[in-house]
Amino acid sequence: MYVWNRGQTLAIAALLKVARPGIITFSGGAEATADLSGVLADPAMDFVLPGEGEEIIVEAVQRLLRGDSPQAIAAWAQPAPVKDLTGLPSPYLDGTLRPEDYGGALWELSRGCPFTCDFCFEARGTAGTRRIPLARVEAELELFEARGIREVFVLDPTFNYHKVQAKQVLRLIAAKAPTTHFFFEARSEFLDAEMAGLFAAIHCTLQIGLQSAHDDVLRNISRSFDPEDFEAKILLLHQVGVPYGFDLIYGLPGDTLDGFRASVDFAMGLVPNHLDVFRLSVLPGTRLAETAAGLGLAHESSNPYRVLASPTFGPEDLAQAARIAEGCDVLYNRGRAVPWFGMLLEPLGLRPSEVFEAFATWLDTHPVPHPIEAQRACFRELFDAQDDALLGGAGRRCDRVFRLFSGGAGGTRRRGCLAGLPHPLPARPQGAHGRDRGGNRGPGGTGLQRPRSNL
Secondary structure (H helix, E strand, O other): OOHHHHHHHHHHHHHHHHHOOOOOOEEEOHHHHHOHHHHHOOOOOOEEEOOOHHHHHHHHHHHHHOOOOHHHHHHHOOOOOOOOHHHOOOOOOOOOOOHHHOOOEEEOOEEOOOOOOOOOOOOOOOOOOEEOOHHHHHHHHHHHHHHOOOEEEEOOOOOOOOHHHHHHHHHHHHHHOOOOEEEEEEOHHHOOHHHHHHHHOOEEEEEEEEEOOOHHHHHHHOOOOOHHHHHHHHHHHHHHOOOEEEEEEEOOOOOOHHHHHHHHHHHHOOOOOEEEEEEOEOOOOOHHHHHHHHHOOEEOOOOOOEEEEOOOOOHHHHHHHHHHHHHHHHHHHOOOOOOOHHHHHHHHOOOHHHHHHHHHHHHHHOOOOOHHHHHHHHHHHHHHOOOHHHHHHHHHHHHHHHHHHOOOHHHOOOOOOOOOOOOOOOOOOOOOOOOOOOOOOOOOOOOOOOOOOOO
């Protein structure tokens, strides 16, 4: 049971109780573990098996077969992590799951998380991480390659935390599954030049949890942020052509709408392949759920548990942040604007967050079925709003960019983010972290410079 399917799961259990009186129903998973008492309070659920399920479910079934009541099992069941992952069978190698039936695979390399972010449930109840043996990892990679699996999503919350093992796995991927595309969640702090090169040697995309570009905000949720180090580590990926995206959260304790805008602009200044933006959810079982009242966070009491207001981020500001997120997703992510976004941003003199807000507003009154036509029309209006001197050259640039990419070059995500095209660096706002609006750096800087364009 997860956040997204709790309602459906309980509804199905209720229907089963009606259709088969006396049937025993139970659940497990992240949501059931985090809100055990809440799930047990539902009359459709007899008991919950919290935590990792491989061992506890065997014991629970044995107890049922011995005649224990569901009430007795509910009182007995306590989460107990599987201490040694070596003995667990692989659902792919034993034939339980056929990844080719699903178009891809979810791949577990370790369990646990070394971090204690307040908004996340991953590390609660366990300490440290436990790893799947490399022999099993190698055998599963050989199976993925033999079955022609196109995509594999690595489930580890921080794949590169154990740098030595991460590099071993990347070398195995290059040797055993060179045609499969892998999706990783990573932390910038653990990147180095060698690791960046190993990522570049395989087909992959990295998702990096930025969450906010403000250290003071992140410290409210037991995280920290060094913008200089973050830029330097992202540059390692940028230089070798590894596609990467960022996560941002709006509504964090202590954050504001203007602070969120600055985070969007900071993230876009590093030329991500995509930028995923989410409203803060105060999930059951997390430290944030325990401290929300003291922080003044009002939030939904049921799925998806979204924040409704905070002392610094009111409902209207949250609604406006949602519009920025929508504009970013439609224009930049789904609109595949990576190759040309910076080329048009610079002459407009606008920040990325301003363009995303403008695009969301434009969509309210201009429903255009084709994304490229929507992008072209919106940007033409933005250029039309500039003075005549700017319109003469920059307006023509807008038309030329869309003529160039409307043939398909802009509609495909290419390896290395920009597929050999210039790497346009959108403007960074004044005050994001001591940079000028253009984001330029002198000797010793990251080198993520905005090049001159011939368009």
